[in-house]
Amino acid sequence: MKTACPVAKAETARPDAEAAFATFIRRLVQDAATLRAIDSGEVDAIIDPVSGRAILLPEAREALCRGAAPTNQMLATLPREEYQRLLAGLEPVTLAFGDVLHEPGEMIRHIYFPNEGLLVSLLTLVENSMALEIGLVGSEGMVGLPVAQGIGTSSVRAVAQGTGTALRMESSHFREALETCPALQRALHRYTHALIAQIAQTAACNHFHQVEARLARWLLTASDRLQSDLLRFTHEGLADLLGVRRVGITVAASALQQQRLIQYSRGNITILDREGLKASACECYQKIKDIFDRA
Amino acid sequence: MHRKQIVKPSDPTAVAAAVVMRLYVAGGAPNSVAARANLEAICQRHLKGNYQLEIVDVFEQPLRALADGVIVTPSLIKLSPLPAARVVGNLSDQSKVLLALGLQGKTP
Numbered sequence: 001m002k003t004a005c006p007v008a009k010a011e012t013a014r015p016d017a018e019a020a021f022a023t024f025i026r027r028l029v030q031d032a033a034t035l036r037a038i039d040s041g042e043v044d045a046i047i048d049p050v051s052g053r054a055i056l057l058p059e060a061r062e063a064l065c066r067g068a069a070p071t072n073q074m075l076a077t078l079p080r081e082e083y084q085r086l087l088a089g090l091e092p093v094t095l096a097f098g099d100v101l102h103e104p105g106e107m108i109r110h111i112y113f114p115n116e117g118l119l120v121s122l123l124t125l126v127e128n129s130m131a132l133e134i135g136l137v138g139s140e141g142m143v144g145l146p147v148a149q150g151i152g153t154s155s156v157r158a159v160a161q162g163t164g165t166a167l168r169m170e171s172s173h174f175r176e177a178l179e180t181c182p183a184l185q186r187a188l189h190r191y192t193h194a195l196i197a198q199i200a201q202t203a204a205c206n207h208f209h210q211v212e213a214r215l216a217r218w219l220l221t222a223s224d225r226l227q228s229d230l231l232r233f234t235h236e237g238l239a240d241l242l243g244v245r246r247v248g249i250t251v252a253a254s255a256l257q258q259q260r261l262i263q264y265s266r267g268n269i270t271i272l273d274r275e276g277l278k279a280s281a282c283e284c285y286q287k288i289k290d291i292f293d294r295a
Numbered sequence: 296m297h298r299k300q301i302v303k304p305s306d307p308t309a310v311a312a313a314v315v316m317r318l319y320v321a322g323g324a325p326n327s328v329a330a331r332a333n334l335e336a337i338c339q340r341h342l343k344g345n346y347q348l349e350i351v352d353v354f355e356q357p358l359r360a361l362a363d364g365v366i367v368t369p370s371l372i373k374l375s376p377l378p379a380a381r382v383v384g385n386l387s388d389q390s391k392v393l394l395a396l397g398l399q400g401k402t403p
Contacts, residue, residue: 029366034383042384044320044324044368047367088333
């Protein structure tokens with residue numbers, strides 16, 4: 001579900017005119033309290049008394065355009081009253097590739113609702129050095145599920161697979177809010193079922209299926225979650241996620257590219273033939289997809 | 296985006312003490328969303344329904360903002376009881392909002 005960028009509703013400053021815009025604001029705003037609010041980033045828009053138009057400040061414009069407004073499906077489908085109750089505790093954050101949201105055995109300080117465009121891997125660690133992906137969370141779900149079940153620590157590492165935005169909430173606040181949000185509780189029950197099924201299917205897939213089929217499965221799943229056919233992952237990163245050697249990913253990606261199912265160039269993977277890639281993937285892709293579609 | 300307006304009816308037994316406010320926001324911009332959520336949380340906790348809150352989107356009604364002397368959003372105006380007061384920003388500073396609403400020092 002895309003959120004329309006409302007910037008078009010207001011006349012906005014061009015980046016190259018930001019200095020002039022700042023001068024314009026200083027000329028218009030005289031009182032110290034308002035200037036302090038602007039300087040601390042607490043103001044979204046200014047109303048030009050001459051034109052009578054509302055003009056978004058550059059930071060607000062950028063935040064709206066990059067999706068600071070929630071596009072998380074779990075939040076988007078909540079009744080409006082419940083969402084309003086949650087809003088007070090939610091804060092938008094931008095995550096970068098490799099950001100660790102929580103480690104195994106550590107307290108989960110925040111739960112995260114990823115927006116569209118953000119993927120978070122759930123990794124199980126072995127001997128504290130090797131990591132294997134057992135789950136993938138996008139805008140359909142939430143990171144920090146143990147908190148919803150009253151557990152304060154996680155058994156897995158959650159790490160961002162790229163740059164994107166999310167809404168997060170302190171765990172203590174989330175536990176309190178959850179008690180007054182029955183629709184969110186039901187959504188979390190369904191999501192928990194789907195995530196457990198995904199983890200179980202992934203465990204079997206990692207054991208029984210060939211690298212090429214698993215890579216196709218992973219690319220399709222990531223593409224679904226990101227709602228994009230363009231993915232940015234290195235062979236090395238994919239090898240870590242799938243628990244295979246780098247050369248295994250290189251061979252599998254080359255095979256898929258030779259069949260003109262994907263195109264790979266310097267970390268950019270483009271899915272060229274989705275149906276063909278589905279045919280190359282193991283059955284696990286469709287099974288996991290069906291579970292999430294039904295949840 | 297439609298103009299959003301919420302009017303919470305006051306407690307009929309305490310009409311004289313009802314706090315009447317107007318919050319100017321800029322659609323779904325982050326500080327505006329936060330201001331609305333912060334204010335509604337404060338109202339629930341400290342005013343318990345004994346208030347009237349109107350939310351005005353300046354993308355829809357910029358002239359109303361100018362008529363109230365508002366040139367930035369989010370801006371909260373307390374209209375009554377007098378004296379009038381205003382707070383600019385996302386209302387995350389609860390003590391500042393309570394002071395403007397004349398509620399500082401009053402326990403919920």
